[in-house]
Amino acid sequence: MKKYFWILIVLILLVPNMAHAAPIENKVKVAFYRDGFVWLKMNGKETRITKEPSEHSYQPQWSHDGKWILYQIEPRKKPNSNADSHSEIWIYNVDTKKHIRITNDGTNPKWSPVENIVAFKNGWVLNVSNLEHFYNIALGVGDYNWYPDGRSFITASSASLRPDGWTNPILFKIGLEKDLAKMTSFTKNVKQLFTIPNELKKGNVNMVASHPWDFHFSSDGYWVSFIVSPPTASWAMDSNMVCVIGADGQNFAVLDETINEGNSPKWAYSQNLLGYIAGGGRIVLGFKNKDMKITEMPVFKSTTLTPAHFAEMGFTWKDDNSLYVSRVKETDWSNEAKKRPDPSLFMIKIKEQTQSQITHPPKDFGDYQPQFIPEANKLTWLRKRDIADFHKQDLWISDSNGQNEKLWIKNIQTYDFFAEKK
The missing domain is CATH 2.120.10.30 (TolB, C-terminal domain)
Known part of the structure; x- marks a missing residue:
């Protein structure tokens, strides 16, 4: 009897330790693309969750609660020979393994930071989906991002070329009604935040300001970082400007020149410190002039x-x-x-x-x-x-x-x- 008693005690002690010994990375879920398919790695196991290969222009995204994966596909097989390419936006429920198509033609999808609502664009139209229906929110929208409270967006209209020169890019705040079905006006909830100068300068670098994009909020929600690109893709390969502004549209500043190589500026976790890689010139011109910098707000003190x-x-x-x-x-x-x-x-x-x-x-x-x-x-x-x-x-x-x-x-x-x- 004593023998079984001690075996029971050993098992009680070992089981929690065995559970605790599981690799910590098994507690992290990863959604990823491989060979044209969407995959999920969870509890140490890889699972392919789509059946047909496709092209992907946007990385997969987890919902704020980790229950849904948002992914975008560009089907390799067109519905017919005359069909234009289109970008479908889907979501996948990790628990039910159910796929839902949000739209058959959308771009730049982004989850709300606080609830299971998806924003996306169709052309220049900003839309929001509650996973059952989608609603048109605003027109003439360039890049955008959610405000941290999930009740509004920051976005921009790009500059345009007229006979008298370039117009100014403009930042806007777009609010949402609590009931999305009551969004009956494209302009009622739109507020102009700031008109960006049509020429930006930092040091001896001058740039025509055309496209604001890549918006990110600081941890306290007070500051917004973004990049302003020049009018042409070739020019943008060599030079863009890292900018910041208060979320209320005040205190705009140009921080530094940067390139468009997938390295977004990033805020520190709990302080108003913005990190970014400064320096112009595309990589094929040389692995040089790419410095890690941090800038502290609101004093705008930069350190290399x-x-x-x-x-x-x-x-x-x-x-x-x-x-x-x-x-x-x-x-x-x-x-x-x-x-x-x-x-x-x-x-x-x-x-x-x-x-x-x-x-x-x-x-x-x-x-x-x-x-x-x-x-x-x-x-x-x-x-x-x-x-x-x-x-x-x-x-x-x-x-x-x-x-x-x-x-x-x-x-x-x-x-x-x-x-x-x-």
């Missing part, structure tokens, strides 16, 4: 964190005092992939003024796009052979100090994480 003779390829915040960067030594561009520099990840501690290399990829591989998951205290990044290779890349994960690194998801394209708040 990149040491001389290095360039940054991407970054993410760890906490309010530290960041991770994907860094290379400054060098010229080469048309031969093997002669291009391969980045490693470095941790920067701002107050301590220390910087240390924390990943050491194997020869001919580089570590790109660091992304920290604070809920799991884990660092992730893409490891691949070349900066231009978007289809042969793997997602890696490690402890916050770069230790215990391992391959997490093989052959991944764009992706999004969801982790429960601590």
